[in-house]
Amino acid sequence: MGIKFGVVVFPGSNCDHDAYYSLKKVLGYDVSFLWHKNTSLQNCDVIILPGGFSYGDYLRTGSIARFSPIMNSVIEFANSGGYLIGICNGFQILLEAGLLPGVMLKNKSLQFVCKDVYLSTENYNTIFTKEIPDKEVLKVPVAHGEGNYFADEDTLKDLVKNNRIVFKYTSGSGKVDEENNPNGSVMNIAGIINEKGNVLGMMPHPERSCNSVLGKTDGALIFKSLANSILN
């Protein structure tokens, strides 16, 4: 039996097909689209909340998608240990749904940022990062206007203490500093996991970094780590 991924489609999702294509055509996994008005997760092993501008980003990013009918099933799935990845707008939805702590503010630069960034892996001992080679920075693109991660001090302490910061923005040589922070995120945070370790939220787009034709494949390491961990 192979791994089955489910990509949720909200009104305004626009990276759903990128995720579908990379997972199915490039990496060879079984993938289904899951329409946000349905409640069935179709026996998927992993659920992806993709990037985009769900519900037009009205009110706050992710705030309305969080109440789509499928989200009740997704929250239940995650709470019972199911694997869930929120990418970009998907990460914003996870924050609004309370599956991960914190909020996203507008980028400090006031600009929409669309470029390749480098990520350091801060915790190799997660189901999402096991196969990432030690000390290697990942090249993955970002594309967002509101990716400035913010959380109160207690939350940040908890994230640090429990190794829940998974990815940080860095330079190509792995230097974590303000210069290499594309959006002003506190502590250069690019991705975090929940306490149980089964829910990952990240602003960069690993699904756009899977195909060598696009000049980068580091994102595939995340999906492969997860799939191989589940299979083994």
Next chain:
Amino acid sequence: MYKAKVLIRRRASILDPQGKAVEKGALLLGLNNISNTRIDKYIEFTVDTDEEIAAKEEVTTYCKKLLANPIMEDFEFNLEKI
């Protein structure tokens, strides 16, 4: 029936880039005494009940769960009988 008027403000410690950007416009306009511009949200809607307590409860839930994010925003509202 009530008309609800909700004001949602980002906490002072939270960056307001929109306010900052607009303030740059004020300077370009030649207004040199403007500072601390904050752009927040004003939302109004009707609540279809004649019970004030029920209306308050519903508006509070709406604010807490959807209109405002308690991590970074505070809200206040008033109800006007119509």
